[in-house]
Amino acid sequence: xxxxxxxxxxxxxxxxxxxxxxxxxxxxxxxxxxxxxxxxxxxxxxxxxxxxxxxxxxxxxxxxxxxxxxxxxxxxxxxxxxxxxxxxxxxxxxxxxxxxxxxxxxxxxxxxxxxxxxxxxxxxxxxxxxxxxxxxxxxxxxxxxxxxxxxxxxxxxxxxxxxxxxxxxxxxxxxxxxxxxxxxxxxxxxxxxxxxxxxxxxxxxxxxxxxxxxxxxxxxxxxxxxxxxxxxxxxxxxxxxxxxxxxxxxxxxxxxxxxxxxxxxxxxxxxxxxxxxxxxxxxxxxxxxxxxxxxxxxxxxxxxxxxxxxxxxxxxxxxxxxxxxxxxxxxxxxxxxxxxxxxxxxxxxxxxxxxxxxxxxxxxxxxxxxxxxxxxxxxxxxxxxxxxxxxxxxxxxxxxxxxxxxxxxxxxxxxxxxxxxxxxxxxxxxxxxxxxxxxxxxxxxxxxxxx
Ligand SMILES: Nc1nc2c(ncn2[C@@H]2O[C@H](COP(=O)(O)OP(=O)(O)OP(=O)(O)O)[C@@H](O)[C@H]2O)c(=O)[nH]1
Ligand SMILES: [Mg+2]
Numbered sequence: 001x002x003x004x005x006x007x008x009x010x011x012x013x014x015x016x017x018x019x020x021x022x023x024x025x026x027x028x029x030x031x032x033x034x035x036x037x038x039x040x041x042x043x044x045x046x047x048x049x050x051x052x053x054x055x056x057x058x059x060x061x062x063x064x065x066x067x068x069x070x071x072x073x074x075x076x077x078x079x080x081x082x083x084x085x086x087x088x089x090x091x092x093x094x095x096x097x098x099x100x101x102x103x104x105x106x107x108x109x110x111x112x113x114x115x116x117x118x119x120x121x122x123x124x125x126x127x128x129x130x131x132x133x134x135x136x137x138x139x140x141x142x143x144x145x146x147x148x149x150x151x152x153x154x155x156x157x158x159x160x161x162x163x164x165x166x167x168x169x170x171x172x173x174x175x176x177x178x179x180x181x182x183x184x185x186x187x188x189x190x191x192x193x194x195x196x197x198x199x200x201x202x203x204x205x206x207x208x209x210x211x212x213x214x215x216x217x218x219x220x221x222x223x224x225x226x227x228x229x230x231x232x233x234x235x236x237x238x239x240x241x242x243x244x245x246x247x248x249x250x251x252x253x254x255x256x257x258x259x260x261x262x263x264x265x266x267x268x269x270x271x272x273x274x275x276x277x278x279x280x281x282x283x284x285x286x287x288x289x290x291x292x293x294x295x296x297x298x299x300x301x302x303x304x305x306x307x308x309x310x311x312x313x314x315x316x317x318x319x320x321x322x323x324x325x326x327x328x329x330x331x332x333x334x335x336x337x338x339x340x341x342x343x344x345x346x347x348x349x350x351x352x353x354x355x356x357x358x359x360x361x362x363x364x365x366x367x368x369x370x371x372x373x374x375x376x377x378x379x380x381x382x383x384x385x386x387x388x389x390x391x392x393x394x395x396x397x398x399x400x401x402x403x404x405x406x407x408x409x410x411x412x413x414x415x416x417x418x419x420x421x422x423x424x425x426x427x428x429x430x431x432x433x434x435x436x437x438x439x440x441x442x443x444x445x446x447x448x449x450x451x
Pocket of ligand 2: 228230241242243249250271
C-alpha cells in the first residue's frame, strides 16, 4: 500500500500562512479525525480546528481542501491544510501527522507521484522545478510554456516522424526477398535527414538555456578613464563604483545583477585596459581580460573625445572575435575627436553621455534587443531544451545517422529497424515513457521538499 506523505510546501519561518500537504490513502481519515470532516466535498475549502491525536488539544485554526483520488495533482487522495505561518505550529501539525501514520516526503516526491500516475510527463516535471527556481522573466516564460506541454509536443512530434520512417521500412518487410526500391530508399533517407536536422537545431539551442539559467554576463571593457564606472553606476541607478578623473581607478572588477526587461544580467565593471608598469594595475587588467571569455556581450566603452588608444586595441581586440560587441562612444557631451580608426567588429555603435540617464536607457534597450535576438525565449517561435534533453537528442541523432549508413550499405531491414528502435528509446527517455529509477532519483532529488 502507498505511504501517506507529508511536507510543508511553503518556506520555513514566520509568515502569514503556511501550507502543509498530505498525500496518500490516510487523507480521508485525517480529515475525519483531526478536522472533524467525515465526508469532505472535494475541492471545497473548510475552516476547521486541527486537533491533536494524543491530547485532543486544538493545534491551530486552519483551512483545509480535500482532493479525491484521480482528481489531484499526484493522482492520489490529497489534503492541503493551511495553518498560521509559525514554524512551531507547523512542527506540531507535522508531528501529529507522523503520529497518525504518515511519513515526511522526499524532495520532489509529490511531483514524482504525479509523473508515476501519468498526470505529467518528465519534461513537465522538470518545468515545475524550473518554474520554482526561475530568476528571470525569460526563464519563467519558457518553464511555463513547457509545463503546458510545448516541449512534450515537440518530442512527441519527433517521435511520430521516426515512427513514420519505421512504418515505411516495416512495409517493405512484407517482401523480404525484394530490396527496397532506390526511390523509396532515397525518400526515407531524406526524411531521416530532416529529423536529424531538427534534432541538431534543438541541441544547438540548448546552450541558450544554460545561459538563461545563470545571469547573462555583460562586460564593460575600455581604456582607462573612458567612463566605464560612470556608466556602470548609471545603469545600476546608484553610486556603486568609484569614479575619478585619474585613469586607472578601477582595479578589482565589480559586478552586480540587474534585471533588463525579461533578462537577468550580471553587469561587470572592469579595470581600464592599458599596458602599465604598476603590478597591481597589470593584475587587474589581466583579470578583466580573462572575463571576456565568459561574457555573452561586451560593451566596448571608448572616450569619444580622445584618439583611439592603440595599446588598448592591440590587447583587447584579438579576444573579441568570438563575442558579441556593442561599441559605446562615451562623453558625447564634449567635442568629438575626429581621428580615422576602425573599431573591432561590432553589432552596433552608440554615442552616449554616461551621466545622462536617457542615453543609458537607450543603451539598455539595445542590450535587450540584442538578447531578444540571441536568446529568443518565446517558445512558440523556438524550442529551448535543457542539458538532459540535449544529451539524449545527441544519442538519438547518432542512431538516426547510423540508420542512414545502414540503408546506404544495403543492410537487412531487421538491423535497420533495430537501430531505429534504439533511437526511439532515447526520445522515450526524454519524455519519461522509458526511464529507470536512477534517472528518476537524480531528477526528482533536485526538487524542493513539498513539491
Ligand atoms: N563629460 C563627461 N565626463 C564623463 C562621462 N563619463 C565619465 N566621465 C568622467 O570621466 C572620468 C572617468 O570616469 P570613470 O567612470 O572613472 O572612468 P573609468 O572608465 O571607469 O576609468 P578607470 O576605472 O580608470 O578605467 C570621470 O571624471 C567622469 O566623471 C561623460 O559621458 N561625459
Ligand atoms: Mg572605473
